[in-house]
Amino acid sequence: MLSIRNLQVKVGGREILKGVDLEVAAGEVCAIMGPNGSGKSTLAQVLAGQETYEVTAGEVLYEGRNLLELNPEQRAREGVFLAFQYPVEIPGVGTAYFLRAALNAIRKHRGLDELDAMDFLPLIREKLKLLEVDEALLSRAINEGFSGGEKKRSEILQLAVLEPRLAILDETDSGLDIDALKIVAGGVNALRDPERAIIVVTHYQRLLSYIVPDKVHVLVAGRIVASGGRELALELEEKGYGWVETEPEPAVPAPA
């Protein structure tokens, strides 16, 4: 589904990604782990279409298409979703209103009828239940005055409503207590689907105990330095990133 080849990215003149190769297949949950500053979030943002990042080399194919040619909204409508690490506040814009507008933009792109408020309500209620989110959240402005946990839950709620083909979760576990983490993970697991790929970007193994990945890739200093199965995450937890950082072998991309 997603094929990244030799992706190099600069931010403000500084090279952050130095040739990332990555294959993600439909139905797969893959984890990208790495220490702070390794380029994990940059990778997530570039895939979502953040324009402040400069792609200097490489290519990204999404379902056979050149993803880098699409603007952020085109990517979203084609099914790419990013759960943000730091979701921004948008004062005065109700969450339900926004979410319905987003869903309709995507539905319209896919040639489906737009949903009115009456059709939308049962759909969103079901998702609220799944994530144990209070309905009151819908009438609040987007992320305004939300606690850290509420913001992350709202991101996963949006994920559940928009049903993307490729979901990228950027540090979704940060700022969550263990109970909230379990609920969020439960929500993500419910979205596992043979047609859908999920990329979980995280610093810690903790989240991966609840969202068990099929593949684990380790990103260090802008390159994938190790790839493996779930056990790789556990090994990292035990030995720390210093272990892979000192690996002399060049990275071998995971088989698709």
Next chain:
Amino acid sequence: MATTTDTIQELANREYKYGFVTEIESDSAPRGLNEDTIRLISSKKNEPPWMLEWRLKSYRHWASLEQLNKEPKWANIHYGPIDYQDIIYYSAPKPKDQTNGPAEIDPELLATFEKLGIPLGERNRLAGVAVDAVFDSVSVATTFKEKLAELGIIFCSFSDAVQEHPDLVRKYLGSVVPKTDNFFATLNSAVFTDGSFVYVPKGVRCPMELSTYFRINAEDTGQFERTLIIADEGSSVSYLEGCTAPQRSTNQLHAAVVELVALDDAEIKYSTIQNWYPGDEEGRGGIYNFVTKRGKARGVNSKISWTQVETGAAITWKYPGVILQGDNSVGEFYSVALTNNYQQADTGTKMIHLGRNTRSTIVTKGISAGHGQNTYRGLVKIMKGAAGARNYSQCDSLLIGDKCGAHTFPYIEVKNPTARMEHEATTSKVGEDQIFYLRQRGLSAEDAVSMIVNGFAKRVFRELPMEFAVEAQRLLTVSLEGSVG
């Protein structure tokens, strides 16, 4: 890849939808202003001598101000000198064939208002809203007049009011905005041509929205409308005005005066959706909107509430205020002012607290885009006798791009120690991160900016009559087109 900035630019430069001109023969006064012009206007309107006298006094005062170069210069706006002798002060569409009786409205005019979304015909007129339609210097139609009359409500053009209700006009005209109030109000007092007049009798709650639609059509013509609304004891009324003008490369002057009077326990809600031609993206043309609006909450427990959505005009200079004279009276001002391209706005309010336990609320949202300059200027004055007075002010500014400006000048004068004042102000920018967030969910950059701006202005839109809140939102979106820069 198109950047967000480009998209915002495109958004702001969408064309002004109301820029068409109606080809209609008009009966106009010659250019220029002197006592003869005043006499001509007065005679065209067949006015009684007291009205002409009032106009002439105003004119003489204005002429002395003009000679002393007293046009106000303190506002944060910039424009070249206005040649008051190069303006046409009266222009009325010529009545066509009168064979069907004078009650027939010229089909050209009907078509014009239809095109503006204001159908005047009996069959398709707006339900629940009575409309007075003013075209250049005259009122061309007023709907639901008879139905309102059954309740004793007078809703008519100002010219008709002078003829039919001279006592009410004489009693209240100039009682809130004296003819010597300021340069532009004085000019208006001399040359005003038409506007609306409303009187709601004791204890009557007006069952429908009253509204006036102002249209400037003729070239080089100034529009000087005068509106007077009186809510008698225990009555209430909600009134809305809308304005548009053709697209022209020269500037046109609009200097209006609005006076509101609320007696004991009466309530007036006055909303404005101002969409005068704002000029082109280079700042050429557009309306100079120099307006004096004031309400007097005269009675105990009376309430006057202003809500304005100002998206048009090259320059806006207006400060709708409330004189809180009655004990326990309430004044409110809710404003959204948007300046895009080279538009300038210096707008705000004056709340003058005279009575005891008077309360005022000010909520303003200034939006600047392109090279737009947006100034909030407000005065809250608590006089000596206003024990227990309270004011809450909130002034927020939103910037789109890095070439525009937001300015805030709040003045507070307190002469009674028991007064309580609160003032909050914020300035923020539409963040690239906010736009990216919404785009990542599938919304176009244009929709993203519109959503952010409408969210910012929501608190004020809530105050608009239901029928117009949606229209205001849409207008804000349209006015922003091409602004994201």
